[in-house]
Amino acid sequence: MTYCAGLSLRDGLVMLADTRTNAGIDDVAHYRKLHVFEYPGKGSAALAAAGNLSITQTALSLLAEGISSNDGEIHTLETANSMFHAAQLVGTALRIASERIGLMLSQTNISAQSSFLFGGRMHGGPIKLYLIYGLGNFIECTDDSPFFQIGEHKYGRPILARSITYETSLSDALKLGLISLDSTMRSNLAVGMPIDVFALCRDSLKPNLNLRIEASDPYFCSLSERWSQALKAAHNDIPPPPYAMSW
């Protein structure tokens, strides 16, 4: 299982991903699911992957080797001249990998569903965040709904849905993203530490944060504990239900 979130805000972009994978509850491992690409002077991007690991890793390898266009040219993220073009390449790589491996998996009950979050900026264009589906199509994050989630997204959604707006600062977005990850990890053992984080400020070409947060990280431990305490205080502050109990 996996949980990845991407938040595209006025001030920039924050992306987070856990690192736990499992093929059955007795076969748990750690894999990086947040991949950061830097193209000095041109821009930078990050790709967060959820779903079948053999498909997402194959898609990443196809991307690294380059995708041939109809005219025989080889395209990579580095040669893409916009985030839109780059997202098309990522979509093509994911579609090819999903088709090839999906065919093999169709003889089993293993799901071939996979998806990516892909965000960043290139060639001085604006920051973009895309949610890319296994068929290669994608949607773009907009001001109205300024975040995407993939993988085990439900446990961590309420805190984002209630708190994130396009105006949220990058620091608050990172904090809320970590709370969302923490809520998910408490409910699903298949999502786990460490957490990888990528942040890109609005006018930056290179990552402003490219970090792994370990399970022993003092800030994360304190955030988790303080959040539990704060929730308790928060519901204690709400008056008791007024509905009369009959005896």
Place this chain on the structure above:
Amino acid sequence: MTYCAGLSLRDGLVMLADTRTNAGIDDVAHYRKLHVFEYPGKGSAALAAAGNLSITQTALSLLAEGISSNDGEIHTLETANSMFHAAQLVGTALRIASERIGLMLSQTNISAQSSFLFGGRMHGGPIKLYLIYGLGNFIECTDDSPFFQIGEHKYGRPILARSITYETSLSDALKLGLISLDSTMRSNLAVGMPIDVFALCRDSLKPNLNLRIEASDPYFCSLSERWSQALKAAHNDIPPPPYAMSW
């Protein structure tokens, strides 16, 4: 879709269920999913249903008509001499309905999955809460994990998982249950108002609360708004992440 929660605590039992059903996003209706049974002088119980409505309604009708045992006797909830016996009857009714209707549904892609929460007390025995699966088997709620959820359970789980213990008061449990419902309704349109509530205090034979909370209910509206505000205040109180942003 549906979301039901049951909380079995030292002081008693609280059960909550939404009322929205849908057969496709363009076919939305309201049905009671929390059914209350009162047996004056003997006890009372409630049954919350999630899953295919034709199956859960059929199971309830079978229960009302009575289930024949091997010796030809007809058993109903009223003739059950313990909550364990009653849960076995409910499980049998759900299994029969699931088998009959599941066979019809197997020709479509409509899911036949259904489950019940069944809680209450009978004949002076202790309060029990069971999670009953479509095959008729069931598990019992215990002090270590004092709540069950069925249906669309993930959005509303974090608040319960962080806050509910066996020692939580019935009033707090009801408040937290309503927050859990509210979090779910904000994330999934297929879960909706009004909310039905049942509560049974430890030493009571009859329901202490058997209530429908409408969308216009002033306490529920205030709880929803105050919870949003409190969450904002709560995450504002947590210090910003200390990770250095590079520029």
